[in-house]
Amino acid sequence: MAELLKVAMPKGRIYKKASKLFREAGLPTPDDFDDSRKLIIPVPEAGMEFIMAKPVDVPTYVEYGAADIGIVGKDVLMEENRDVYELLDLGIARCRMSIIGAKDWQPVMNPKVATKYPNVASQYFREMGQQVQVIKLNGSIELAPLIGLADRIVDMVETGQTIRENGLLELEEMFPITSRLIANRVSYRLKNDAIQRLCDQLQPVISQGG
Numbered sequence: 001m002a003e004l005l006k007v008a009m010p011k012g013r014i015y016k017k018a019s020k021l022f023r024e025a026g027l028p029t030p031d032d033f034d035d036s037r038k039l040i041i042p043v044p045e046a047g048m049e050f051i052m053a054k055p056v057d058v059p060t061y062v063e064y065g066a067a068d069i070g071i072v073g074k075d076v077l078m079e080e081n082r083d084v085y086e087l088l089d090l091g092i093a094r095c096r097m098s099i100i101g102a103k104d105w106q107p108v109m110n111p112k113v114a115t116k117y118p119n120v121a122s123q124y125f126r127e128m129g130q131q132v133q134v135i136k137l138n139g140s141i142e143l144a145p146l147i148g149l150a151d152r153i154v155d156m157v158e159t160g161q162t163i164r165e166n167g168l169l170e171l172e173e174m175f176p177i178t179s180r181l182i183a184n185r186v187s188y189r190l191k192n193d194a195i196q197r198l199c200d201q202l203q204p205v206i207s208q209g210g
């Protein structure tokens with residue numbers, strides 16, 4: 001029997017949208033088979049196996065070949081900078097990465113910038129020729145300018161509710177973000193038929209508008 005195509009699925013925000021897309025494409029989804037907390041869900045009849053991963057770890061599983069393909073936000077892909085192929089823009093989990101500050105924000109020398117994305121932020125400000133001090137945080141990033149930890153933050157904005165409710169301002173949009181289908185470089189060659197088939201099924205149901 002042919003080896004199963006191992007798919008790293010991100011738990012959390014992206015998961016429901018990715019599942020819906022798979023369903024629309026006539027592909028199986030993990031919750032068609034299992035509602036438990038199992039982390040590996042084989043679907044042999046479809047030639048697939050789902051690996052339920054933390055979103056930030058998806059590019060790592062795929063780079064090392066523990067998963068053949070995976071779904072991940074472009075934000076994580078840019079931050080992790082893993083050696084993987086980016087096959088498709090899935091057009092889901094749409095949001096943006098932005099620079100955000102307090103309403104009374106003033107430019108200062110060597111400002112502190114708090115973020116979950118230290119690599120992306122450092123590179124962005126370097127390319128802009130701005131010297132900043134990047135501080136890595138793991139969540140509730142909007143707290144940083146409110147309590148004096150940082151002058152600005154780099155974070156995701158979707159509806160804008162979090163920045164509004166915390167009295168912050170979106171100063172600059174850096175990148176539009178959507179989820180991507182990525183592949184391990186070796187798997188892409190060895191399992192090309194299966195990967196190509198999956199891409200062909202997904203392509204017609206991808207909506208770049210929303």
Ligand SMILES: Nc1ncnc2c1ncn2[C@@H]1O[C@H](COP(=O)(O)OP(=O)(O)OP(=O)(O)O)[C@@H](O)[C@H]1O
Nearest residue numbers: 011012013014055056073074075076093095156158
């Ligand atoms: N409003 C949003 N805020 C943050 N990420 C969003 C938003 N909308 C879509 N996304 C996408 O969803 C991904 C984050 O999903 P999620 O919040 O489940 O992950 P996480 O914060 O890494 O998970 P965890 O809570 O386990 O640390 C991002 O990588 C991004 O691509």
Ligand SMILES: O=P(O)(O)OC[C@H]1O[C@H](OP(=O)(O)OP(=O)(O)O)[C@H](O)[C@@H]1O
Nearest residue numbers: 139140141155156157158159160161162
């Ligand atoms: O524009 P909005 O629709 O308000 O969405 C943006 C917010 O959502 C994310 O936080 P998340 O809920 O992942 O929590 P976190 O602070 O723990 O990262 C992100 O970091 C923003 O804070």
